[in-house]
Amino acid sequence: MLSSILPVDSFSVVALIATFLLVSLGLHFSFGLLNIVNLVHGEFILIGAYTAFQIQDWYGSSLLGMLLAPVVAALCGAFAELILIRRLYMRPLDTLLVTFGLSLVIRQGIQLIYTANPKQVVDPIAKSIMFVGFNVPLWRLVIVVIAIALVVLWLVINQTALGIRWRAVVANPELAEAMGINSNHVRTSLFAAGCGIAGLAGALLAPINTLSPQFGLRFLINSFLVVILGKPGSIKGMLVASCVLGGSLGVLQFHISTVYAQMIVLLLAIIATRLRPLLKKA
Amino acid sequence: MSICLEVKNLTTGYGSTTIVRDVTFSIEQGSALCLLGLNGAGKTTLLKAIAGLLPFTGSVVLNGKEISHQNGAKINRAGLAYSPQEKGVFAGLTVNEHLRLARRFDENNLSRQEELLDLFPTLRERLSQDAQTLSGGQRKMLNFVVALSSSPSLVLMDEPTEGVAPVVREQLVGALKVISNMVSVLIVEQNLDTALALSNHGHVMERGRLVASGDINQMHASGLLESLLAV
Numbered sequence: 001m002l003s004s005i006l007p008v009d010s011f012s013v014v015a016l017i018a019t020f021l022l023v024s025l026g027l028h029f030s031f032g033l034l035n036i037v038n039l040v041h042g043e044f045i046l047i048g049a050y051t052a053f054q055i056q057d058w059y060g061s062s063l064l065g066m067l068l069a070p071v072v073a074a075l076c077g078a079f080a081e082l083i084l085i086r087r088l089y090m091r092p093l094d095t096l097l098v099t100f101g102l103s104l105v106i107r108q109g110i111q112l113i114y115t116a117n118p119k120q121v122v123d124p125i126a127k128s129i130m131f132v133g134f135n136v137p138l139w140r141l142v143i144v145v146i147a148i149a150l151v152v153l154w155l156v157i158n159q160t161a162l163g164i165r166w167r168a169v170v171a172n173p174e175l176a177e178a179m180g181i182n183s184n185h186v187r188t189s190l191f192a193a194g195c196g197i198a199g200l201a202g203a204l205l206a207p208i209n210t211l212s213p214q215f216g217l218r219f220l221i222n223s224f225l226v227v228i229l230g231k232p233g234s235i236k237g238m239l240v241a242s243c244v245l246g247g248s249l250g251v252l253q254f255h256i257s258t259v260y261a262q263m264i265v266l267l268l269a270i271i272a273t274r275l276r277p278l279l280k281k282a
Numbered sequence: 283m284s285i286c287l288e289v290k291n292l293t294t295g296y297g298s299t300t301i302v303r304d305v306t307f308s309i310e311q312g313s314a315l316c317l318l319g320l321n322g323a324g325k326t327t328l329l330k331a332i333a334g335l336l337p338f339t340g341s342v343v344l345n346g347k348e349i350s351h352q353n354g355a356k357i358n359r360a361g362l363a364y365s366p367q368e369k370g371v372f373a374g375l376t377v378n379e380h381l382r383l384a385r386r387f388d389e390n391n392l393s394r395q396e397e398l399l400d401l402f403p404t405l406r407e408r409l410s411q412d413a414q415t416l417s418g419g420q421r422k423m424l425n426f427v428v429a430l431s432s433s434p435s436l437v438l439m440d441e442p443t444e445g446v447a448p449v450v451r452e453q454l455v456g457a458l459k460v461i462s463n464m465v466s467v468l469i470v471e472q473n474l475d476t477a478l479a480l481s482n483h484g485h486v487m488e489r490g491r492l493v494a495s496g497d498i499n500q501m502h503a504s505g506l507l508e509s510l511l512a513v
Contacts, residue, residue, distance in 0.1 A: 113396075161387040165383070165384055167372065167374060167375060167379075168375060168383055169374045171372035171374055171375065172373075174335055174354070175366060175370065175372065176372070177335060177353065177355050178335060178354050178364040178366065178387065179335055179358060179384060179428065180355050180358035180359050180432065181355055181383075182353065182355040184353075
C-alpha cells in the first residue's frame with residue numbers, strides 16, 4: 001500500500017495545498033490584480049465562516065450556509081469597495097491603513113455579536129473513505145475538488161468577454177475607460193469576486209477548524225506568502241507557490257511541531273522570493 | 283455644415299495644477315482639425331479632458347449632446363473615441379482580444395473592423411500575439427483599428443505618428459487620410475509636415491491656451507507656425 005511506502009499522509013498534504021490555494025485565490029483578485037494591500041482579506045474569510053455558522057444556527061443546515069457565504073461576503077466586499085477602497089487606488093499606504101482598520105472593526109464586531117467562545121460548523125458529509133491505503137475524509141476531498149474547480153473556472157472566465165474586460169482594466173484602467181469599459185464597475189466586481197471566494201473558503205474550512213473571531217487571521221499570512229511568492233497577478237505562479245508552501249508545511253508538520261514548520265515555511269518563502277530574480281536571469 | 287464637437291471655456295489640470303486654461307473651439311462634422319504645440323503646451327491634457335479622463339470646468343458638447351462631466355466609458359459610448367499617445371495597448375491581451383474588446387464583442391461590428399484591418403494587413407498575421415510585444419508602429423496601427431471599431435463620430439488622436447520609422451509614418455499618414463474621410467478627427471501633432479498632410483485647419487496651443495487658429499497652410503506660409511513652434 002502507498003501509505004506504507006510514503007513517510008507522510010499524502011492526502012493531508014494535498015488537502016493543505018488546496019487550502020493554501022483556496023484562501024489565496026480571493027487575495028489574487030484584490031492584491032494580485034487590483035494592487036490593494038488587502039489586510040481585511042482574513043475577515044472576509046471570517047464573514048464566510050460565520051455566515052455558514054449563522055445559517056446553520058437558524059435553519060440547521062451548514063450546507064445552505066456554505067452556499068450563501070460567498071454571496072454575503074461578496075456583497076460586504078462590494079460595499080467596502082464602494083465606500084472606502086474606491087478612493088484609495090494608487091495610494092498603497094492609505095489602503096494598508098484603511099484595510100487594517102476595517103479588519104479590526106469586522107473582527108471586533110463579530111466578537112461583540114458571537115463572543116470569543118469557539119463555535120463549530122458541522123461537517124455536512126462527516127464520512128471518510130479509504131483510498132490507496134489512506135484515510136480520506138470526504139469533506140477535505142470536496143475542498144480539494146472545489147479549489148481545483150475555482151482555478152479552472154477562473155482560467156475559463158479569463159477567455160470570455162467578462163474576463164477580457166477584467167484583464168483590460170487591470171492592465172490599463174484609463175485606456176479601458178476610453179474604450180467604453182466602466183473601470184469603476186469592473187474594479188468593484190473584481191474586489192467583490194475576491195471577497196466572495198474568500199467567504200466561500202471560510203465556509204468550506206469552518207467544519208475542519210474551530211471557529212473564533214481570530215479564524216481569518218490564521219490564513220492571512222499564508223495567503224500573502226502564496227500571492228507574493230507566486231508573483232502578484234500570476235495564477236500559474238500562485239498554483240506553484242501553493243504547492244511549494246502548502247506541500248512543505250504539510251510534510252514538515254508530520255515531523256516537527258506546527259510552529260517550527262510554519263517558521264521554516266516562512267523562511268523558505270523569504271529565500272525563494274530573494275532568489276526568484278536570480279533564477280529568472282539564469 | 284453641422285458642428286460635431288463644441289468645447290467652451292475648458293479649464294483643466296492635474297490636482298491643483300492648472301494645465302489648460304479657458305480653451306474654446308469647435309469641429310465640424312466630417313472634418314479633420316490639427317492641434318499643434320510644443321511639448322508641455324497642454325495638448326494631451328486637453329484631449330484627456332474631452333475624452334472624460336480628467337475633470338474640468340467648462341462645457342463639451344458632442345453632436346448636440348452635453349457630455350461634460352460624464353465618465354470616459356459613457357463618452358466613448360456616446361460616439362467619441364480616444365487613441366492615446368503611448369501605452370496604447372493592454373499588457374497580456376493578444377491583438378485578437380484587443381479587437382474583440384474594441385468591437386464590444388458584437389459580431390455586427392466585424393465587417394467594419396475587417397475594412398480597417400485591410401489598411402494594416404500586418405495585424406492580421408499577428409492576431410494571437412501579445413499586443414505588448416508589437417513594434418511601436420504596429421501598436422499605433424492597432425490603436426487606429428481599436429479607436430475606429432465602434433463606429434465613433436469623432437476620434438481624438440494623440441500624436442498618431444510619433445516615434446515610428448519614416449516608412450511606417452507614411453503608411454500611418456495614408457491611413458489617417460482614409461480615416462479622416464470616414465469620421466471627424468482631432469489630431470494632436472508636433473510634426474509640421476504630418477499636420478500639413480492631414481488637415482487644412484488647425485489651432486496652436488502654448489502654455490495651456492489657444493494662441494493661433496486658422497488655415498495651417500496660410501499660417502505656415504506666413505511663418506507664424508514656425509515662430510510659434512520654434513521650428
